[in-house]
Amino acid sequence: MRFVRDYLIPRLVQYVLVIFFGITAVFLIPRFTGQDPVLEIIAQIQTQGGSLDPIAVRKLTETLQELYGLRGTLWEQYVNMWRRVFHLDFGPSLFQFPTPVSELLRIYLPWTIGLFATSTLLAWLLGNVLGGIAGYFSSQSWSKILDAVIMVIRPVPHYIFGVLLLILFAYVWALFPAGGLMLGRRTVVDLRFVMIILRYSFLPALTLVVLGGAGWFQQMKLLVQNVRREDFVQYAQAGGVKERVIISRYVMRNAMLPQITQLALVLGQVFSGVLMVEMVFSYPGMGLLLYRAVTRGDYNLVMGIAILSIFTITTAVLLLDLLYPLLDPRIRHR
Amino acid sequence: MNMKWFWAIVIGCLFISGVAFAQLPAGIPREETLIADQLSGRVGTPGNFNLWAGWRWQDRGIQQLLLEPLWTVDYATGEIIPGLASGMPEYNEDFTQMTIRLRQGVYWSDGVPLTADDVVYTIDLHVRNAELPYHGPMAEFVEKVEKIDDYTVSVHLKRANSRFHSHFLDRWGCLRIMPKHVFEKVDNPITYEFNPPVGCGPYVLYDYDPAGFWTLWERREDWDRTPTGMLYGKPQPKYVIIQGFESEEARILAQLRHELDMAQHTPEGLKVVLEKSDTVRAWRREWPWVVNIDPCITGIMFNNLVEPYNNREVRWALTLAIDIVEYMAIAFDSMAPVSPIHLPPVPAYKEAFFTPLEEWLKGFTLDLGNGETFQPYDPEVPFKIAESAKKRGYPVPEDPAMIRDLFGMGWWKYAPEVAEKLLKKNGFSRGEDGKWRLPDGSPWKIDIVADVNVASHPLRNATAAAEQWRKFGIEVTVSPTEARETMILKGEFAVCDQWPAAEPWGAGVDLSRTFDPWHSRLLTPIGKSVALGPGGAARWCDPRLDQIIGEMEVTDPFTAVERTKQLGIEALKILIQEMPTIPTYGYCGAVAWDEYYWTNWPGAENPYTQPYQHWPNLKYMLPFLKSQKK
Amino acid sequence: MEALRELFRDYRFAVGFVFLVLLAALAFLSFFSPYDPVRWLQVPRDEPPSWKHILGTNAKGQDVFWEATFAIRNSLVVALIAGLVSRVVAVLVGFLAGYKGGVVDRVLMGVADGLLVIPLFLILVLVAMLLREAMTIVNTGLLLAFFGWAWDARTIRAQILSLREREFTQTSLLSGNSTLSLVSKEYVPFTIPLIFSTLISNIAWAIGMEIVLAILGLVRLEIPTLGTMLQWAITRQAMLLGHWWWIATPLALTVILLVALYWLSVSVSEYLDPRMRIQRIGAR
Amino acid sequence: MDAIITVENLQAFYVLEVMGERKVIKAVNGVDFAVLRDEVYGIAGESGCGKTTLLKAIFAALEPPLRIFEGKVYYYPNGERVDAFSLAGEARRKLRWTYISYIPQGSMSVFNPVKRLRITFLDFLKSHVGGKREEELLTLAREHLVRLGLTPQVLNGYPHQLSGGMRQRVAIALATLLKPRVILADEPTTALDVVAQRAVLQLLRDVQKEFRSTIIVVTHDMGIHAQITDRMAIMYAGRIVEEGLTKDIFARPLHPYTRYLIQSLPKVGDKNTKESAPGSPPSLLYLPPGCSFHPRCSEVMEHCVQEIPPLKKINESHWVACWMREG
């Protein structure tokens, strides 16, 4: 059981520490942004036309602080936060009061998984497969053209690419909706439902897949060009092994390894692109939810999303670390 | 890749794009539906309609379609429309009692009749329950509320208040009457979701997006048992969808695709839809298109407790350093009416305040010291703006009356040399580099705390002011920040882009809403949140104004109209002399309507009601729309 | 110079380099701009490209060409600060963790992993909001630098780990080299291609991130950068109004810049690749 | 004569562009020989004498910068003569592993590192054997290993789990999987310890006996040649300087270089001082004039510096290229 002592325990300790510090950071940072969610709400009531007098403001402030769990010192709030985290209760959203954060996560998570997890994976797969093939046949002209196209597409910001798609596919050729998925609570899940969702998700997914895939493509192409020079590839070629087998089982399989590690970590970084896409296509997802939460000082919601995300990614990384020997049998833990 | 795969993907894409082209939920015919944009964006609490408990994205249709207040202001007509009430509120002699008479024959959407019990219950609940936002004013003023008969309610006040009714007067929110039969069964009115909602408005909830992008309302079968129906007849659209967009582009494209009938864009967005669509119209059919009758005034706010902005002459110098013609070009592409006073230039106020004040403005004199004086008012400003807009290539009307209508009555002269004198008189100096130094010799830096929404009027003002003052030789930065509201309320700013004064009611000549925040008893030290925004955030007061406010409290705005107006004029004069904030131009809405499915929108040529889709008054517009059955 | 001459034989390097030089020249031109980039209404608005305004003018009354010179300059500065500062951190951390191993390694990699695992964007937005008034060019660069080193530190560490196992490490120790000179003499030549390629991808990332922050309005919008130029063009509907020159200019500059960086990166990494270098040396 | 590979006047050079300068490395510079059916043919020489390049050329694995300037390599599948360089892609692919196969120099990295060896074996089998199920192919592989005295268990492991010697033997098994007529072995024992070397040699011998294959062994280690080859050639600076039956060469080395190679070998029980050939092999880029060996030759004559000695027949099976043997 030296493995447990020398490897697993330190790794788990690190896992726990990363989560601990991550959550603490996420707890602290919004509290330094100078926003007071209670005042924001009062301001909103005021600017939207409600009239409040000083007594009302004081009363309301106290009431809201009580409700939001913002009373007491920072330390008390912090302790309280951990107590709630262990109960998976992040309290009510401050800005979307009184909806509980967990309820919001429940509503948005399926969308996020449905579109962004899927398209991130799809982008990864497509980018790697295409990049792999293009890297293997890098001297052929179609590979060069593809490379050039992707090179130009990749730097285009998500927002602009999304709007361009929107203009092309929702206006010039009105093939896809401009946004506004009209599925209410009355909808039954049937083929039409699925089709509507697919149709509605197509352009956002396309944006993410193309732009995300472009990055994977470029990385994979370079990796494959290196792996192609490895002895075992050349030996298989010398041995007359069929090219298809060489590409998939020798070149791609090996070049894929660093990409797998990257994928887990990239999951945490997709928010920015996702947010832009959600903005352009009015798509209900975590990116926008998070952005709004951050900008409005909705501490509870920020905590909820961040904890979910930190937990998911850290766990993904941990699992990957533990399972990596299965993917790469050479790995040795010292 | 395999060709088979390629074709499979192509066919798949076509399939996806071809299926279910109709956007709307099943069974909702487009031609009977009105689709309007939701100004406040996606609903954060889609399943919650309990407006009484706090902010619930009320413009998703709750205030426009579902609920009917006692009274509603219409700033386009300058009238107050009694909704659930049958007439204006009635006060006793000393303003300690207010009587509300209800409209008879009104039913809640679940078939229960509306009675005085509902009103009594609503006020009582607010007095008792401290968690409700309107608890404050109710608890402060209401001594007792009693039902006189089924349709009459009497509210006894703790002290005199001639404007107590304003808490029930809907502009963009007020204390609306609750359905007693629903709420009395509820444990906690704060967490109660009020879903399905019940209201006295002409529509009921049909469906909504659990993700909050849209809410679908259906016209009540018994629309004739609602005040709207009784007042204006049958609302035309059978269904109304209020839909939020996260991006301007999506909103524009939706309107171009006839998937959005009413929307408020940015001026640029408005230009796009007008340019690209044959069926979209704006408030005005010609340039400058935008709604210029909004009851908000935009501008720049100083923190009057902060050096050097606590100095009236510094504030005036900064005002005179603004070239309003350029300012307007930067801020709103010259499309909005300027206002030299702290009131928006809507027709009703023009008549009541601008015209009476004009002579006084012309004669208004600033003392520059050493016996020098300066008359800052410039009635030629609208013509100068017109000239500059013409140069830009816009089709500017020639008629002087029209020009004053579009660009305002006048503003302050661009007089940097006068500003210079005022500043030097106060110890300011220019450095070697031509930049201004504060009296203590340090460089004068202004940081304008600004809104983050680039399309918004506040940031537009901040940008334009920064540009003007930079030109004048001050180092200016614009800092858009999400913490803006907090900072402004707490007074943690020197200059910001907040409304320079609270909007007036929009109807009648009562300006109490504008002046109240400046009463000296509300003056809040820096670090503490002000109670009455936005004006109060400027942290300014004046004993003369205190006196006027005091007198207004005991003046009935409905009966003593002349006196009310006179008090307003006097107060405005004080504001001009002191210039605690700089008013620049009236808020403009870049509203666009698609005439593809619906026509007879309340345009400038026929302003039968206010034009916004997000104001409570939308329900009063719907009976007038005409279907273009396609 | 020999190296440069050889690199220029690769068309990707040549094109990338020429692009970069052109962009740098463009950035340099900003010092001679007839217009103050912050000021509005300097020129007639919304004019398409003409001889007078070769890239047209925008709705703010600015000459797009001259505005772009400032934008590219500022964006380059942001990206360079982000890239270089984070490189220093990444190299230090990577070398230290890789060479020292043990507790140092665990701690440093723990920190790096922590940074990687927290949704970067969330923190970036939070901090950007916190700093909003202070989101100057330099601070934006530093902020991005702070978040840009973790992954690359990991990569560099991995390479150091493998280099540490190679025999010349021992030769160097036997030659009496201290740890510092061992690392700098033996490992740096091997890690330079890696450092260089991560530098370039980091610069590209920083440029992209700056654009994202700008589109969200989280940087000082009056300072022209590629991001803020796009942001103004987007919010003023340059695309739909047909003012293509306004949005196409920063977009094209971004694409050209990133393509140039990509080509440089690919070409230089190939050139610096130890295998290739050894081959070249062997063929002398 | 029953040749299975013939090499005719082969000139294979590397053409490099270095710093804008064209450089030609004359790795194989006019080589002629024939390898017969059912023999083990050795090619000996120091690193950088062109022996690996010669193998590549025989295998017709020509990738830039390696180019054939002159000469031909012929295969004899099914008795007919085939020009190895003119074989097109698919035809060449089919001949590989069935007619001619290749044992790599270091087996360290020739197996796919992330797949079990079973998969690698199957990949090679599937690419050449049609119409068989995976199970059958796997049985083939197992039987093959057993026949070579290796445990079929290795198929379940990953390459990195094997020791160097084992890996090299598995590589040999892989190369002989389809019973090729010709097996090229490039330094099959280098970097192995003596015990593993012995195992590899044992295996090669078994393979040869079992399948009657022709093996061409390239190594710098004369001990290996002595142990396994029937005939051998000594290569120096891109040319063959001596060729003959192994026993003849060891008994009567004719070329001074060959003598150095043999005499420098230490033996247990012999503590007498031994000397290597002085100096280093020449750079193939800058060959000395005349006989390439003359700078290191203790018997150098004036003639050696001026003219390259031709390969001369001394007797039925012994050839040498040295002016000393002239006449």
Place this chain on the structure above:
Amino acid sequence: MTVILETKGVSKVFSLGSWLSRVHLVAVDRVSLQIRQAEIFTLAGESGCGKTTTARMILGFELPTTGEIFYRGKRIDEFRDRKAWFQEVQAVFQNPFETFNPLRKVESYFFETVFNYHLRKDVKAAQALIEEKLQAVGLSFQDVAGKYPAEFSGGQLQRASIARALLTNPSLLVADEPVSMVDASLRMSIVNLFRTLRDSFGVSVVYITHDLATAYYVSDRIAIMFRGNIVEMGGVEEVLGAPKHPYTKLLLESIPEPDPERRQEKAMVFLEEREEYLRRGCKFAGRCPEKEEICSREAPQEVMVGGVFVRCHKHAR
């Protein structure tokens, strides 16, 4: 003869494999040996026998799991610093192309060594010293100057590597398989060098190899290692002349004799390294032709037979 280096019961344990299949190998098992002044001591065995690990522990690159190493009576971890230790002991590695960083010029290592150990003050004097050492290995500064490793032949570079090691005038040179990557034709030039070093400079050499022919040729004493244990140790004539341990016999038999008339026709059993490491009892038992019942049960103890240490049950009785 003075003992300059002594290891006392040195062991090294490695854990190998991923967590899915992890094993602990005693790579070096209680090795005790002595190296005397001016002798060539050979550590022989097949790959994976622990000889390289032993060498690395002697050099201080690896810390023993248990046991101690003394240099002239002083524990090597008591040396002031790494540099002070390396002044006494230097090393030559197997692959000369790996010994030097392929991206650096070879000469830089020479100058670094000179200046880092403060052997000479200025470049000129340094060059003279380098020239002297290069001459000693049959090279000249001219051959080395300005060249990268890839520009050398293996033999040349290995000699340069030795010359570099000699710069500090070490008392002990650890040579880890110094000729196995060098062409057979050039090996002797390097092996002969060790003799010269011993005879002319009084340097002790730890010569690590699997090739008993060169070991016999060059060394004074020899230790045969097998899977972490020294199985036989003594004078080279005694050990190789009359091998006592069956493993020594196997090694001797396996030398590819450069004589076509004497081919090794005898078949032999091979076992995998790990399997043997984990074996109980005598680790060689799996392929020992003289195996007895006790061998797979019990690990043999070291015994002295005619001045030779042997670890074999056969000789224990």
